[in-house]
Amino acid sequence: xxxxxxxxxxxxxxxxxxxxxxxxxxxxxxxxxxxxxxxxxxxxxxxx
Amino acid sequence: xxxxxxxxxxxxxxxxxxxxxxxxxxxxxxxxxxxxxxxxxxxxxxxxxxx
Numbered sequence: 001x002x003x004x005x006x007x008x009x010x011x012x013x014x015x016x017x018x019x020x021x022x023x024x025x026x027x028x029x030x031x032x033x034x035x036x037x038x039x040x041x042x043x044x045x046x047x048x
Numbered sequence: 049x050x051x052x053x054x055x056x057x058x059x060x061x062x063x064x065x066x067x068x069x070x071x072x073x074x075x076x077x078x079x080x081x082x083x084x085x086x087x088x089x090x091x092x093x094x095x096x097x098x099x
Binding site (some may be wrong): 013015019020047 | 053
């Protein structure tokens with residue numbers, strides 16, 4: 001059955017843009033946390 | 049880039065991404081635990097004292 005908004009996922013462009021905003025926030029949060037963890041590990045035992 | 053959510057159902061995509069990330073992190077931690085340089089953070093005393 002074709003999705004009501006005519007897209008494969010069923011999201012409207014507005015919904016997709018809103019979701020992407022929150023997705024990117026979460027992703028950048030993950031990257032920031034990982035960066036901090038790697039900086040701490042580097043201070044403990046550098047790998048190069 | 050947001051158009052990706054017009055193609056993939058967000059619920060399945062998020063579950064897939066989280067499962068992949070969890071597996072990746074799990075593997076990475078065990079790989080590090082198996083190395084000589086980093087594999088000691090569980091059994092050595094808190095190495096805060098800088099030698």
